[in-house]
Amino acid sequence: MNAPIETISIDNAVIRFCGDSGDGMQLTGNQFTDTSAIAGNDISTFPDFPAEIRAPAGTTSGVSGFQVNFSSNAVETPGDQPDALVAMNAAAYKINIEDLKKGGVLIVNSDSFGKIDLRKxxxxxxxxxxxxxxxxExxxxxxxxxxLVQEALKDVELKPANKKRCKNFFALGLMYWVYDxxxxxxxxxxxxxxKGKDLLIEANTKALHAGYNYGETCEIFNSRFNIEKTEMEKGLYRQVTGNTALAYGLIxxxxxxxxxxxxxxxPITPASDILHELAAHKNFGVKTVQAEDEIASIGIALGASYAGSLGVTASSGPGICLKTEFMGLALITELPLVIVDVQRGGPSTGLPTKTEQSDLLLAxxxxxxxxxxxxxxxxxPVDCFEAAYEASRIAxxxxxxxxxxxxxxxxxxxDLWxxxxxxDIADIPVKFKTELDGQYLPYKRDAEKLSREWVKPGTPDLQHLLTGLEKDEAGNICYDAKNHSDMCKARQAxxxxVAKTYPKTEIYGKGSGKVLVIGWGGTFGNLHTAVTEIQKETDDISYVHLRYINPLPNDLGDIISQxxxxxVPELNLGQLVKVIRDKYVVDAKSINKIEGKPFKVAEMIEQLKSFL
Amino acid sequence: MTELPKRDYKKSDFNSSRDVKWCPGCGDYAILAAVQKAMAELGRPKENQVVVSGIGCSSRFPAYMDTFGFHSLHGRAPTVATGVKVANPDLDVWIVTGDGDGFSIGGNHIMHAFRRNLDCVILLFNNRIYGLTKGQYSPTSETEKVTKSSPYGSIDAPINPLQVAIASNASFVARTYDINPKHMVETFKAARLHKGVSFVEIFQNCVIFNDGAFDDVIDRKVRADSTLELQAGEPMIFGAEKEKCIVLDGFNPIVKNLSDVSEDQIAKHDPENVHASQLLAHFANELPTPMGVIRKVDRPTYDGAVNAQVDEVVNKKGKGSLNELFRGKAAWTVD
Known part of the structure; x- marks a missing residue:
């Protein structure tokens, strides 16, 4: 008999579940994450799945993975490399093994390493x-x-294929045991x-316990791990994905x-989940329209804004391309509209399920x-909530x-929200013009914000024309040279x-010095973690993360000059860097990655250090 | 929606102060006048009239109306109109489009407005030519048509807008023509009063690039023999002397002399019969061109259904609370 299994206390762990896209890896990962978060750990997750819904089973093109970083400290990224990898078949092993940290724990479903599995x-x-x-290693x-699952479920009256499907809960149970x-x-x-399907409840619960008990009794494991609760501010918490948070922000x-x-x-990957979320919340007066195409969807949103609603449309790169003509109409008719671009790898159809920041210049x-x-x-992910609220406010x-x-x-x-x-969230004041006072000029501007008044169709005496043609202040079609010049300048002004309404730009680190890192968008977690690590050794590096890219914050020029x-690190071939160089005429340097994957903290530390 | 009391309007109440800039002699003038007259006669609140158009000669229409108007993008008027009507179902939405705008660049949207049964009137100004771009063939131009872009004759086969509308399950489909103001006014009024998508094809003459395109059908000299004026429930009889009628021979509609058939053999117009609607939309060549309301059926509107679903969920779940939304099903407290 082996020595009693030792429980080791650690600060954090990164684990990855991977398997066939039909193996339920996203579900398994989410369960593990929820349980860890409720147990009091800070968490950050990264699901990685193929564009094909069910690529041929067992092949490498069908491998789906879910990574979670859980910790007794605050975490900002899902972690560079897993400490533990659960591979449900040979293909998943093949795709993921390179990522596993040396010395890490590898758990494989050895039943899926048969001749056919290996060939696939x-x-x-x-x-x-x-x-x-x-x-x-x-x-x-x-x-x-x-x-083991077949055996555990031998008394459950389910078809063998259905029993087999419970193996993800076995893996989950086992990992619950490993991480206590x-x-x-x-x-x-x-x-x-x-609910109502008792056999499935029984089967999945049994599989979960079988996995847990396997860890407990099989005596093959050397150790298990314990991660203490995170010190967290008091309050109400939950796990939330970016798309869900974004939907909540819009509501x-x-x-x-x-x-x-x-x-x-x-519908388009990876934006569709916003629709799914919003369609479920009609009791907030949310109307969702699944339009016939991308162009229609922005047209419908714009029509709704014209009629006095908050019109919102969303897509990813390919769809955003199709919406651009309507963006022009929205900006020349000066109607509020929120256009969400959940960026993915491009150009063209590109990498539908992989991430990238390459639509910045398009936007x-x-x-x-x-x-x-x-x-x-x-x-x-959590910030998608505030960003969506802020986009609505500006619009x-x-x-x-x-x-x-x-x-x-x-x-x-x-991540944890x-x-x-x-x-406590501020109201967004909206005032419709409802009365005729003198001559109605649709494009008369507010002195400070330079915005025009919003008039809903249905308002007596305020009938007017909106058009994509150039127009004068009265809304009349007007090709006059000076008028066009004035109107272009007024829309730009x-x-x-908008920049006047921004909060002061936050600087992580000193306000002057050797290196300023400027990031934007979804790279925050990795960049902030990397800079924070470097700052433990030197205060020669500071960091600014931009929420507002157009217009850029008014104080950014002064900060840069220090x-x-x-x-400028970006997940593209250098887009924000062009804007920074152009606007501030500085020799800004670029760090790029265009692999469909987020930055890793370690690679960022290494690259940033080269500038010190 | 409650019926609002009818208001007293004159046709000129719907005239904007802007100069109309269509070519002299353009059929659009007559259509504009007929729409204004129909609106005045219907007496629905002027401020509730929203005219949405795309791009093209006809799409300048909202500029000449003293109503709410949105001159939008080429082919996309149905999308903007959908947003307007779903956001506020109390508005009377009119879409003005042309053969290029509606059936070429905007073909996808118009089809979906039909199938969704968006409660709006769609006026198709069909002149079978591109006017604003100065004379290229359109999707309704006849094959072999010689235009600037088809000097050797167009090789494109034309689309039949009525057939598209009926195939897409439009709930109201009608046809009228620009040289018959009375017919237009009555058709537009019927379209407006129909709850659902009301599609009206208007034969419209482009005096510059396709003059006389419909003369063989609607010219006074031939009109009685070449058109069939439809009335629901009435037998299909036409001709200068009302001497001809339509008889069904199996699936084939044929023209017979009234004197050669008994009354019960004459096809009767039933706007709810989809098979009959399809046949009528297809009438061409030796068959007279149908005018008036070809199809009219009642079915739920899209805008009505979207809003009804919201109301239903509010009734069921109660008005949403943001705090409950944020908490979701799996929030926990850290003390």
Whole structure:
């Protein structure tokens, strides 16, 4: 008999579940995350799945993964490398093994390393048997999960195929044992999910326990781990993905403006979950329209804004391209509109399920004519909430379309949300013009914000024409040279005025010095963590993360002027850096990655250090 | 929606102060006048009239109306109109489009407005030519048509807008023509009063680039023999002397002399019969061109259904609370 299993206390762990896209890895990862968060850990997740819903089973193109970082300290990223990897088949092993930290725990479903599995994964022989080095590099546990589940469920009257499907809960149970997590949350979840289907409740619960008990009794594991609770501010918490948070932010924006929200969209990865979320909340006066195409969806949203609702549309790069003509109409008719771009790898159809920040220049400049549009970006899953509220605020306050940039990484990832109190969120004042006082001039501007008045159709005496043609202050079609020049400048001045409403730009680190890192969008977690790490050794590096990209904050120029070197890391080939160079005429340096994946903290530390 | 009391309007109440800039002799003038007259006669609140258009000669229409007007993007008027009507179902939405705007660049949207049954009137100004771009063939131009972009004759086959509308399950489909103001006014009024999508194809003459395109059908000299004026429940009889009628021979409609058939053999117009609607939309060549209301059926409107669903969920769940939304199902407290 082995020595009693030792429980080791650690600060944090990164684990990854991977398997076939039909294996339920996203679900398993989410369960583990929920349980860990409720147990009091800070968490950050990263799901990674293929574009194909069910690629041929067992092949590498169908591998789906879910990574979670859970910690007794605050975490801002899902972690660079997993400390533990659960691979449900040979293909998943093949795709993911390179990422596992040296010395990490590898748990494989050895039942899925048969001849056929190996052939599908493109192996000529079993990598677990061939690879002597494997056991030297990792702590390897071969667990015949499929057969153990069949055995555990032998008394449950389900078809063998259905029993086999419970193996993800076996893996989950086993990982609960390894990391000393309670089973209760997942037990409750199963009861709720399969309400009325007693056999499925029984099967999944048994599989979960079988996994846990396997850890307890099989005596193959050397150790298990314990992660203490995170010191957290008191309050109400939950786990939230970026897309869910974004949907909540839109609902909040509309509610705080006392408007109906009309969300019109066309399904596209990775933005569709916003639609799914909003469609479920019609009791907030949310109207969702699944339009016939991308163009229709922005047209419908714009029509709704014209009629007095908050119109919102969303898409990803390919769809945003199709919407650009309507953005021009929205900006020239000066109607509020929120356009969400959940960026993915491009160009063209590109990498539908992978992340990238390569639509920035499209968002900033992708319209014919002089077409200024405020552009803001969300920095983390939780931040999608505030960013969506802020996009709504700017759109309504300035009567302008606003582009909100999210990305596939933060859209699908989740982190811990300290839930705000709705009463503490500021109202967005919206005033419709309802009475004729003298001559009605649709494009008469507010002296400070330079925005025009909003008149709903249905308002007596205020009938007027909106058109995409150039017009004068009275809304009449007007091709006069000076009028066009004045109107172009007025629309630009209005967008520039948005910057007056920004909070002071936050600097992480000193206000002057050697290196200033400027980031934007979903890279915040990785960049902030990397800079914070470097700052432990030197205060020569500071960091600014931009929420507002158009117009840029008014204080950014002064901040930039205080540093010797400006470094702009982005998940593209250098887009914000162009804007910074152009606007501030500085020799800003670029760090780029264009692999469909987020930055890693370690690689960022290494690259940033090279500037010190 | 409650019926509002009818207001007293004159046709000129719907005239904007802007100069109309269509070519002299353009059929659009007559259509504009007929729409204004129909609106005045209907007496629905002027401020509730929203005219949405795309791009093209006809799409300048909202500029000449003293109503709310949105001159939008080429082909996209149905999308803007959908947003307007879903946001506020109390508004009377009118879409003005042309053959290029509605059936070429905007073909996808118009089809979906039909199938959704968006409560609006769609006026198709069909002149079978591109006017604003100065004379290229359109999706309703006949094959072999010689235009600037088809000097050797167009090789494109034309689309039949009525057939598209009926195939897409439009609930009201009618046809009228620009040289018959009375017919237009009555057709537009019927379209407006129909609850659902009301599609009206208007034969409209482009005096500059396609003059006389419909002369073989609607010219006074031939009109009685070449058109069939439809009345629901009435037999299909036409001709200068009302001497001809339509008889169904199996699936084939044929023209017979009234004197050769008994009354019960004459096809009767039933706007609810989808098969008959399809046949009528297809009438061409030796068959007279149908005018008036071809199809009219009642079915739920899209805008009505979207709003009804919101109301239903509010009734069921109560008005949403943000704090409950944020908490969701899996929040926990850290003390």
């Amino acid at each position: 994964a493109g192996y000529e022989s079993n990598p677990l048997e061939d690879n002597i080095a494997l056991n030297e 990792y702590e390897v546990y071969e667990v015949p999960m499929t057969s 997590r309670p089973l209760s949350h997942s037990e409750d979840w199963v009861k709720n999910k399969f 909040t924006g509309a509610q705080k403006a006392n408007l109906d929200l009309l969300y019109a969209t066309y 900033l400049y992708g319209r014919n004519g002089e077409g200024p549009v405020p552009v803001i970006a969300a920095k983390s 309504l306050e300035f009567m302008t379309p606003v582009i909100l940039l999210s990305d596939g990484y933060i859209a699908n990832s989740s 300290k839930i705000p109190n709705a009463e 209005k967008v520039d005025a 540093f010797d070197e400006i470094v």
